[in-house]
Amino acid sequence: MADESKLQIAIVGAGIAGLGAAIGLKHHPAIDVQVYEKATELREIGASIALGPNGMRTLERLGVDNALDDEIAFRNKSKYPMIYRHWKTNEIISTDSHAGEVEYRHLTARFYRAHLQEALAKHVDPSRIHFSKAFESVTFDRTIRKLVITFADGTTATADIILGADGIHSPVRTFFVPTSSTAWTGWVAFRSVFLYSHVAHIKDLPDEANHFWGPDRTLFISKLGRDLFTVVGSYQADPDAPDAPYKDSTWNSDGDVDTLRDFYKDWSPLVRQIVDAVPSTRIYPNAAAHPLETWVLGSGKVTLAGDAAHAHGGAFAAGGSLALDDAWAFVSSILYVLPENATRKPNDAEILKALRIYEKTRKPHTDRVMSVVHQNNKNKVARYSQARELETDEQLRTRIKNRVDPSWIHEHDVQAAFAQAVADETTDQVSAGEQARL
Numbered sequence: 001m002a003d004e005s006k007l008q009i010a011i012v013g014a015g016i017a018g019l020g021a022a023i024g025l026k027h028h029p030a031i032d033v034q035v036y037e038k039a040t041e042l043r044e045i046g047a048s049i050a051l052g053p054n055g056m057r058t059l060e061r062l063g064v065d066n067a068l069d070d071e072i073a074f075r076n077k078s079k080y081p082m083i084y085r086h087w088k089t090n091e092i093i094s095t096d097s098h099a100g101e102v103e104y105r106h107l108t109a110r111f112y113r114a115h116l117q118e119a120l121a122k123h124v125d126p127s128r129i130h131f132s133k134a135f136e137s138v139t140f141d142r143t144i145r146k147l148v149i150t151f152a153d154g155t156t157a158t159a160d161i162i163l164g165a166d167g168i169h170s171p172v173r174t175f176f177v178p179t180s181s182t183a184w185t186g187w188v189a190f191r192s193v194f195l196y197s198h199v200a201h202i203k204d205l206p207d208e209a210n211h212f213w214g215p216d217r218t219l220f221i222s223k224l225g226r227d228l229f230t231v232v233g234s235y236q237a238d239p240d241a242p243d244a245p246y247k248d249s250t251w252n253s254d255g256d257v258d259t260l261r262d263f264y265k266d267w268s269p270l271v272r273q274i275v276d277a278v279p280s281t282r283i284y285p286n287a288a289a290h291p292l293e294t295w296v297l298g299s300g301k302v303t304l305a306g307d308a309a310h311a312h313g314g315a316f317a318a319g320g321s322l323a324l325d326d327a328w329a330f331v332s333s334i335l336y337v338l339p340e341n342a343t344r345k346p347n348d349a350e351i352l353k354a355l356r357i358y359e360k361t362r363k364p365h366t367d368r369v370m371s372v373v374h375q376n377n378k379n380k381v382a383r384y385s386q387a388r389e390l391e392t393d394e395q396l397r398t399r400i401k402n403r404v405d406p407s408w409i410h411e412h413d414v415q416a417a418f419a420q421a422v423a424d425e426t427t428d429q430v431s432a433g434e435q436a437r438l
């Protein structure tokens with residue numbers, strides 16, 4: 001039951017961002033956090049997820065140390081976050097590197113998504129998560145001075161602040177910004193997770209996370225925790241072509257392993273053996289949206305986190321870490337206006353200030369990520385449209401070597417960004433005060 005004597009924070013969506021924010025706020029004596037989730041239970045898609053050092057550090061900062069355990073987090077022994085191989089020869093063409101000092105426990109890790117979700121959920125009181133609560137709309141009741149959320153089942157809940165953490169198609173976002181819906185990018189992934197025993201027999205199987213690149217498609221492989229293995233095949237199509245394959249497929253729909261095998265039939269024998277061993281696969285047509293003008297919505301009482309705030313569509317395998325950093329920044333911004341020893345609830349101006357600090361901490365960084373993602377998507381589609389078969393082997397190798405270095409995304413320092421946002425907010429206030437005196 002919501003406690004109205006406290007600052008009521010309603011989190012919509014129990015994904016990585018929503019659970020992360022709920023964990024960060026749960027010990028605060030003056031805050032009542034409730035999580036409203038559309039699904040009937042906590043459930044993840046049968047796929048893998050990578051977290052970079054930023055996400056791993058934030059998990060630790062949130063107290064979710066159990067997620068860093070080798071039992072569920074698979075890290076490359078070589079410490080390279082990613083190894084890039086040639087589709088025909090299997091040669092290593094390039095590697096990503098961590099830019100700064102990264103301790104072992106914070107190295108880039110791959111998880112089975114359900115393992116990560118379980119690790120997060122262990123830190124949230126189950127009575128705080130309300131299932132089958134699909135956000136539909138919200139109004140502000142001037143009499144009680146509360147936001148009133150209406151769910152699809154006709155029930156309502158009140159809140160002082162709403163954090164929309166309801167994923168890439170975010171109903172909270174599209175309620176406030178109807179033009180912010182997503183569009184298919186033309187990128188399609190075939191994702192499979194299965195027991196390692198299926199591939200254990202393959203001679204020369206790399207035992208680290210590797211990304212094989214070919215002229216128009218890629219194949220990612222990695223061990224995961226608890227003896228699992230993942231294979232992710234992906235390719236780029238022209239999203240505007242009326243006959244583009246999988247254009248109308250549903251996210252997370254049944255895929256066909258024979259089609260997957262056919263896709264890689266000209267690749268190296270090693271890749272073909274891996275693909276032959278895949279027992280089943282699912283299809284994920286990828287969508288993305290453009291950055292929002294502001295994250296401060298609903299007259300300064302509503303904001304967004306995770307894919308809801310920046311629907312970048314999974315590029316750079318960064319969404320999980322971005323969602324965790326958003327959660328931490330949101331929590332820190334709330335604690336800034338409502339420290340644990342506060343004697344009263346924050347007023348509207350203070351809530352607005354918290355949301356502004358949160359936006360200043362996160363939006364410049366995620367906008368930059370989004371602009372690189374959209375540029376990359378444009379380049380991929382252009383390459384696809386311009387007879388990709390003309391790419392020579394040398395051009396492919398150069399493309400692999402010249403890819404975007406993602407370390408600025410995976411090692412972004414959210415704590416430093418928050419400190420800067422607080423400093424900027426203080427400066428803005430001082431100058432506003434000075435202007436008022438003039």
Ligand SMILES: Cc1cc2nc3c(=O)[nH]c(=O)nc-3n(C[C@H](O)[C@H](O)[C@H](O)COP(=O)(O)OP(=O)(O)OC[C@H]3O[C@@H](n4cnc5c(N)ncnc54)[C@H](O)[C@@H]3O)c2cc1C
Nearest residue numbers: 013015016017038050134135166167306307314317319320
């Ligand atoms: C193909 C692909 C591959 C990816 N690979 C990676 C990767 O390797 N590494 C990585 O970091 N990221 C990856 N991502 C991105 C990553 O999965 C997301 O960025 C991350 O899960 C975002 O978490 P979230 O909490 O914002 O959203 P979600 O995990 O989507 O959670 C949103 C929650 O909101 C709920 N919800 C939806 N609508 C409503 C409603 N109306 N009311 C209430 N609840 C609602 C949903 O049921 C869900 O539980 C990938 C994404 C894609 C598309």
